[in-house]
Amino acid sequence: MVSNAPDPNPIPDIPEEIAGLRMTRQRQEIYRILIEQRNHPTANEVFMRAKDRLPNISLATVYNCLEALVQHGIIRQVNFERESSRYCPNLREHGHFHDASTGVIHDVDFKPGVNLADVLDLPPGAVIEDIEITLRGKLVAP
Amino acid sequence: MVSNAPDPNPIPDIPEEIAGLRMTRQRQEIYRILIEQRNHPTANEVFMRAKDRLPNISLATVYNCLEALVQHGIIRQVNFERESSRYCPNLREHGHFHDASTGVIHDVDFKPGVNLADVLDLPPGAVIEDIEITLRGKLVAP
DNA sequence: AACTGTAATTGGAATAATTCTTGATATCGT
DNA sequence: ACGATATCAAGAATTATTCCAATTACAGTT
Numbered sequence: 001m002v003s004n005a006p007d008p009n010p011i012p013d014i015p016e017e018i019a020g021l022r023m024t025r026q027r028q029e030i031y032r033i034l035i036e037q038r039n040h041p042t043a044n045e046v047f048m049r050a051k052d053r054l055p056n057i058s059l060a061t062v063y064n065c066l067e068a069l070v071q072h073g074i075i076r077q078v079n080f081e082r083e084s085s086r087y088c089p090n091l092r093e094h095g096h097f098h099d100a101s102t103g104v105i106h107d108v109d110f111k112p113g114v115n116l117a118d119v120l121d122l123p124p125g126a127v128i129e130d131i132e133i134t135l136r137g138k139l140v141a142p
Numbered sequence: 143m144v145s146n147a148p149d150p151n152p153i154p155d156i157p158e159e160i161a162g163l164r165m166t167r168q169r170q171e172i173y174r175i176l177i178e179q180r181n182h183p184t185a186n187e188v189f190m191r192a193k194d195r196l197p198n199i200s201l202a203t204v205y206n207c208l209e210a211l212v213q214h215g216i217i218r219q220v221n222f223e224r225e226s227s228r229y230c231p232n233l234r235e236h237g238h239f240h241d242a243s244t245g246v247i248h249d250v251d252f253k254p255g256v257n258l259a260d261v262l263d264l265p266p267g268a269v270i271e272d273i274e275i276t277l278r279g280k281l282v283a284p
Numbered sequence: 285a286a287c288t289g290t291a292a293t294t295g296g297a298a299t300a301a302t303t304c305t306t307g308a309t310a311t312c313g314t
Numbered sequence: 315a316c317g318a319t320a321t322c323a324a325g326a327a328t329t330a331t332t333c334c335a336a337t338t339a340c341a342g343t344t
Contacts (some may be wrong), residue, residue, distance in 0.1 A: 022311085034314065038296080054343065058323045063302065065322095079223055082331080097268055109263040120263055120275075121251040123212055129279040135264070137271040166292065166339085185330080200294045207292095211325070224302080226330060291340075304342065309322070314315105 021072040029054055029087040030065045032073055034089040040096075040105045078105075080134055096132030108135065163214040171196055172207045176217055176231040182238075182247045184226040220247075222276055237275030250277065 006031045014028045033049050066087055069075045078086045080098055095108040116128065156170045161278055176189050190205045212215040220228045222240055237250040258270065
């Protein structure tokens with residue numbers, strides 16, 4: 001049973017609606033988790049962290065909320081090979097560098113003024129709707 | 143039971159060993175399938191095509207062979223979102239454009255002289271071992 | 285050609301991430 | 315408060331892939 005009493009520990013700074021999506025308690029919490037610690041967690045990692053504040057939340061709800069947030073362009077879903085999807089609140093167009101030694105995932109921005117069509121030999125008439133750039137490697141001392 | 147009689151219909155043009163990998167009948171067949179029709183099939187699609195010539199082949203073997211070929215750098219594994227992995231015999235460094243209207247996947251080469259470090263703001267000391275660039279969109283009349 | 289050790293194949297069971305389904309709960313507009 | 319709609323929870327179902335154990339094929343040696 002979920003309490004309908006006013007939340008004794010309200011989440012600051014997250015409005016009741018974002019991009020047309022009603023931000024329920026669960027969606028707020030999940031979005032806050034992604035913003036607070038931007039380490040590209042999986043759905044299951046989000047689930048574990050969400051239970052601190054919402055002990056009754058279910059994994060299905062985490063998936064539902066993440067999908068709703070993705071659908072409304074509030075967060076991004078990131079895939080590495082066929083591993084679990086990871087989630088990222090960074091909306092800038094960017095790629096990811098996966099450090100194979102540590103497992104850490106770094107956001108990678110495009111350098112200013114770069115246009116993909118300048119570097120890729122796209123098929124004629126191609127209209128890009130989504131880009132996913134993932135790099136895997138190591139970080140070595142410079 | 144698998145026949146050990148000489149194959150009445152040998153596969154042309156595929157040597158007995160590639161890149162240190164012994165090319166068994168199954169590996170030859172799977173490699174030939176990827177070369178003959180370069181439409182980035184899934185493991186299951188490869189399986190269905192392989193059964194024409196190797197009626198007893200198992201899906202596990204298809205996975206085993208594909209993995210062996212990937213491990214030895216003979217083919218590449220390509221992932222789109224969290225869909226089934228697809229396989230590609232094109233070893234040039236390239237990305238993929240997924241036409242959402244038709245489902246067709248196009249190989250996308252880099253323009254000559256392009257260096258990723260020129261366009262991406264990589265973390266200092268990053269040594270890239272693998273790149274995956276996937277684009278999704280539509281092809282429109284030019 | 286038989287023998288031996290190793291590698292590959294097979295078929296089915298197991299796994300893991302995700303999605304689906306159904307009933308309960310909450311929210312919004314009236 | 316009331317009904318309509320959206321959301322949530324719990325567990326079952328699905329799907330791609332991997333694992334496992336038993337069989338089969340192969341390469342090298344005799």
